[in-house]
Amino acid sequence: MILNLNDQIIQVKGKIRQKNKLESQLQDYYSELSEIENTINRLNTQLMEEKADVRKLEGFHIANFFSTITGKKYEKLDKENREVLAVQLQLEEAEKTREEVANSILNVQNRLGEVGNSEELYQELLSKKEHLIKESHYRYADELYRLSEKEGDIQAYLKEFNEAIQAGQYAEQSLHNAEESLSSASNWGTLDMFGGGMISAAIKHSRMDDASDYIHIAQSRMRDFQKELLDIDEMIPVDTDMPGLLKFADFFFDGLIVDWMVQGKINDSIDQVGDQLIQVRRILAKLNTENTYLQNQLANLYEEKIQLIESFR
Template identity: 50%
Template sequence: MYEEINEQLIQVRSAMSKKRKWEKQLADYETELVVVENEISRLEEQLIAEKKDVQKLERIGITNLIQTLFGSKHEKLRQEKQEAIAVQLQLEEAEKTKDEISYSINELHHKLQGVVAADKDYEFLLSAKEQIIKEKDAAFGNRLFELNDHEGDIGAYITELNEAIEAGYDVEHALNNAMGSLESAEGWGTFDMFGGGMTSSMVKHDHIDKATDHIHHAQTRMRSFQKELLDVDEVTDLQIDISGMLKFADFFFDGLIVDWMVQGRIQDSLQQARDQHAGVVSIIRKLETSLTEKEIELSAIQTDKIALIEQL
């Protein structure tokens, strides 16, 4: 009877742990959604203004004629078009992010439906177990209850660590892909500087396009990683904060997309990607160390439980 109800309690405590985790992630996603929606509104307004600037320069007028004669109009028009393109790309990136966050919110609502009764189920099982303990060997029951409680908590935390580590591996993989594309772009860019011509320029741009996709994917995975770390960070002293990492793509989309012809921009973006990769790997190593410690702790608890049962 003890084993049966203990198993049920472990399962319910796991469901309670998931419920807390998903509620925390949901609240964080909802906060992010508001920020992204505000950013989309700002970018939409900015894009309208940038397009007006382009249209103004394209009109025929005295000022434009003078600028054309002195050769300043075409440079100004090119700059304004670049700025409009940059805002357009940032807006598209923000809209993608909004769609992904909205999808994650809906997914969490669905998951929470499956654990909505976890707290009530736990209270019911706890009450039933207390009754059994009163009727049987109270000392044995209480000790076994403590061990099972601890085992359930450690087991749930190990699950959280494994999920966080897997999320970290996803980010690491995406950043590896981004670095590969940026390294290729850097190589073709160097060739382009020494007279590679249109072909090398096109190949370089193709690698930057691929890097753009990989950076977006890395940012999406980074967001998932951050959500997994919310629960892990609460019950450990690792003190992990990756809020700065979540802004990584901003650097990429603010600068490189417009100035992709500038070799220094490619190198800066590559260094940013390498820094992010090093940071993620460092966090994963901390999580793996914590996982090993918790697995040893869990093994000790299980050994104590077996010894307690064998004594009877």
């Protein structure tokens, strides 16, 4: 009976930890949603202002007439159009992010509903077990209870570490994909600089489109990684700026996308993505080391528990 209760307590303790983690994630998602809403409002205002500048340049009046004669008007109009495009692309990216965060909030809320009563169930099981221990003549009952409690904690930790490691591996792969696309674009861009012509320019832009998609995926997966690390950081310090990692794509969408023809900006983006890969891999290495340590602890604890049970006469 006691062993059966121990198993139930282990499962419930895991659900309690899961509930705490989900509540922490939900709060973080709400903060992120508020921030992205502010960003969207700012970009919408900026977009209206940029479009107004374009309309002003397109209108006909004396100042525009003399600007057109000198050729400055069309240079300025081209610059304004590119600025409109840049803001539109940033706005589209922000709106996609808002939708993803809103969907994540719904998902976390649904998962919270499944573990909502875990604390009450835990207290009920503890009361049952306390009653059995008091009535039991088994002299090792208290020690078995202590080992089972510790076993439940380690199993819950391992579950969280495994989820964080999986999220980190997804982020690492998407960053690797972005790095490869950017490197390919850089290579074709170098060829274009040496007279590669329209074909090399078209391929470079195609690779940049791929990189843009991969960077969005990477940002989404790094958001998942960051959420999984919220509780992990309380167990082992990951020593990293996850908010900074989460927003690294701002550089890409704010600068590079305005002028894909600038070879130096492509190379800057490769460096940016490379820095994120180093950070993610460093965190993963630390998580894997701790995961191995916990697995060894669990194995030793299991052996200790078996010996205690076998010693019962």
